Amino acid sequence: MLDIKLIRKDRPAFEKGLARRNGTYDLGPLMEAEERRVAMQSELDGMRARLNEVSGEIGKLMREKKDATAIKAEMKGLSDSVKERETAYRAVENDITALALMIPNVPDASVPDGKSEEENVVVRSWGEPRQFTFTPKNHQEIGETLGILDLKRAAKISGARFALYRGLGAKLERALISFMLNTHTANGYEEVLTPFLVNAKSMTGTGQLPKFEEDLFKIEGGEYYLIPTAEVPVTNIYADEVLDGADLPKKFCAYTPCFRREAGTYGKVTAGIIRQHQFNKVELVKLAKPEDAMAELEALTADAEGILQKLELPYRVVALCTGDMGFASAKTYDIEVWLPSMNRYVEISSCSNFTDFQARRAGIRFKRDAKAKPELVHTLNGSGLAVGRTVVALLENYQREDGTVEIPKALRHYVGADSIGK
RNA sequence: GGAGAGGUGGCCGAGUGGUUGAAGGCGAUGGUCUCGAAAACCAUUGUGCGGGAAACCGUACCGGGGGUUCAAAUCCCUCCCUCUCCGCCA
Structure with missing residues (x-):
C-alpha cells in the first residue's frame, strides 16, 4: 500500500512512478475518497467534541441531583446523527482501503523502464x-x-x-x-x-x-x-x-x-x-x-x-x-x-x-x-x-x-x- | 468434542456507567547525587487520524465487530484468540 498522506503532498510524483508500470492506475478515485474522508472527519470530530462536553455537564447535573431531561433529549438527537455520520465515515474508509490495496508499489528510480x-x-x-x-x-x-x-x-x-x-x-x-x-x-x-x-x-x-x-x-x-x-x-x-x-x-x-x-x-x-x-x-x-x-x-x-x-x-x-x-x-x-x-x-x-x-x-x-x-x-x-x-x-x-x-x-x-x- | 477461566498501555496488574488515556508496579528516557557506577530521589514516558510553522488543540482506540445509553474499559450480543480440566488424537 502506498502512503496516502504522501500522495496528498506530491501526487504527480506517484502518478509518474505508477505510469512506468504496465497497466494504468488512476489515483483519482482514491484521492477523492480521501478528500471526502478528511472533510467528514472534521465534521465528526466537532460533533463528538460537543457531545463529550455536554455529556460531562449532564454527569455533573446528575450528581447534583438536578434535572437533565431536556438536555438529554437534545443530546439524543446529536448522538443519533453522530452515529449516522460514523457509519458513512466507515464506508468511505472502507472504500479507501479497498482502492489503496489494489494499487501497486512505485518502482525505484534505478529500475529500468520496459514493457515486458x-x-x-x-x-x-x-x-x-x-x-x-x-x-x-x-x-x-x-x-x-x-x-x-x-x-x-x-x-x-x-x-x-x-x-x-x-x-x-x-x-x-x-x-x-x-x-x-x-x-x-x-x-x-x-x-x-x-x-x-x-x-x-x-x-x-x-x-x-x-x-x-x-x-x-x-x-x-x-x-x-x-x-x-x-x-x-x-x-x-x-x-x-x-x-x-x-x-x-x-x-x-x-x-x-x-x-x-x-x-x-x-x-x-x-x-x-x-x-x-x-x-x-x-x-x-x-x-x-x-x-x-x-x-x-x-x-x-x-x-x-x-x-x-x-x-x-x-x-x-x-x-x-x-x-x-x-x-x-x-x-x-x-x-x-x-x-x-x-x-x-x-x-x-x-x-x-x-x-x-x-x-x-x-x-x-x-x-x-x-x-x-x-x-x-x-x-x-x-x-x-x-x-x-x-x-x-x-x-x-x-x-x-x-x-x-x-x-x-x-x-x-x-x-x-x-x-x-x- | 464437553466443562470452565480470561483477553486493559513496552511488560505485570487495578478499574463502582460519568473530570479514566486509564491507579499501582516494573521497564525505558531525562535529571539530581557520585571520581564513576549502583542505590535512592525527582520528572517524563502509547498509537492512529484531523487541524497547526510550532507549542498545542480536537478526536478515536482498554482483543475484533455490533448494540443499549446523554455518556461504555465498565452493561448486552457476536466473532476471534489464550489458558485450565475431561475426552480423543499425530
Whole structure:
C-alpha cells in the first residue's frame, strides 16, 4: 500500500512512478475518497467534541441531583446523527482501503523502464555454460531414466504439475534444503519453520490479497490459504509490532513447500517439474531500516547467488524492468540458472525490495531509539533457492553421457553419494 | 468434542456507567547525587487520524465487530484468540 498522506503532498510524483508500470492506475478515485474522508472527519470530530462536553455537564447535573431531561433529549438527537455520520465515515474508509490495496508499489528510480521481460537488463553472469560432447537430455528424461523422478505416478496420485521424487531424487531434494539452510544460517540468517496455511490478513499484508486470489489455493471452509511462498508467513512474523531499531536488520531463512494455482499458465512450460502446483523453496526474508534496504537487497541477492556458486551452476542476474516487476516490489533482481535442455537461462530466484509497501499493509514498524516515533520498516525477500528448479539444474548441468549424474562437491556429504546412477 | 477461566498501555496488574488515556508496579528516557557506577530521589514516558510553522488543540482506540445509553474499559450480543480440566488424537 502506498502512503496516502504522501500522495496528498506530491501526487504527480506517484502518478509518474505508477505510469512506468504496465497497466494504468488512476489515483483519482482514491484521492477523492480521501478528500471526502478528511472533510467528514472534521465534521465528526466537532460533533463528538460537543457531545463529550455536554455529556460531562449532564454527569455533573446528575450528581447534583438536578434535572437533565431536556438536555438529554437534545443530546439524543446529536448522538443519533453522530452515529449516522460514523457509519458513512466507515464506508468511505472502507472504500479507501479497498482502492489503496489494489494499487501497486512505485518502482525505484534505478529500475529500468520496459514493457515486458524482453526489456530486463542483464546485470552480471557467473560461470560458463558447459560445452557438451553429446546431446544433453532434459531433466525429466534424466530423472525418469534414473528412477528418481516419477511424474506419471505423481499425476495419478494428484494430477498434472505435481512431482514424486524417489530414492536418491528424494534425498537430493532433502539434501539441497539442508545445504541451503545451513549456508544461510552460517551467513547470519535465523532459520524459521512456519505454518504452511495462513489467514487472509497475512496474505493481504504481503500483497497476495485481495488482487491475486486466483493464484492461491484456498482451503474449503474459507479459513486458510496455502502459502504460495514462505515470504507470507515469514514477513508477517512481526506484523502489527514495533521493533527496536537496534535489532535491524532482521534476517530469516525458511524452508517451506509452496502452493500455486498457476491458473492461466497452460501455454507455459509443461515439461518436467519446472512449473508445479507444489514445490519446495528456501526463502530469505529481511526487515531493514529504509536507508539500508537497497544495500540489503544487493547482499540478499549475493547470498542467493552464493548457493549457485557453491553448486558450481552457471547463472546470470537480471534487473527486472518496470513492466515485468511484481505488484508489491520496488526493485527486483531475478537470478536465472543455465538449463542445457532449453539452451537458455531460467529463473531460479527472485529477490525484491518492497520498501514500505508490505510493512504499511502488515503494520511492521521500528523505533530508532526509545524516544523516537515508530517508522515503517522496509521488507525484502528472495528465493535462496527454488529447490525443484535447483534439482533440474543439477540433473541437466551435471549429466554424463552414460545417463548418470555427478553430484557437485559441496553437496556430496549431504547426499552421501558422488553420483546418481551407478 | 464437553466443562470452565480470561483477553486493559513496552511488560505485570487495578478499574463502582460519568473530570479514566486509564491507579499501582516494573521497564525505558531525562535529571539530581557520585571520581564513576549502583542505590535512592525527582520528572517524563502509547498509537492512529484531523487541524497547526510550532507549542498545542480536537478526536478515536482498554482483543475484533455490533448494540443499549446523554455518556461504555465498565452493561448486552457476536466473532476471534489464550489458558485450565475431561475426552480423543499425530
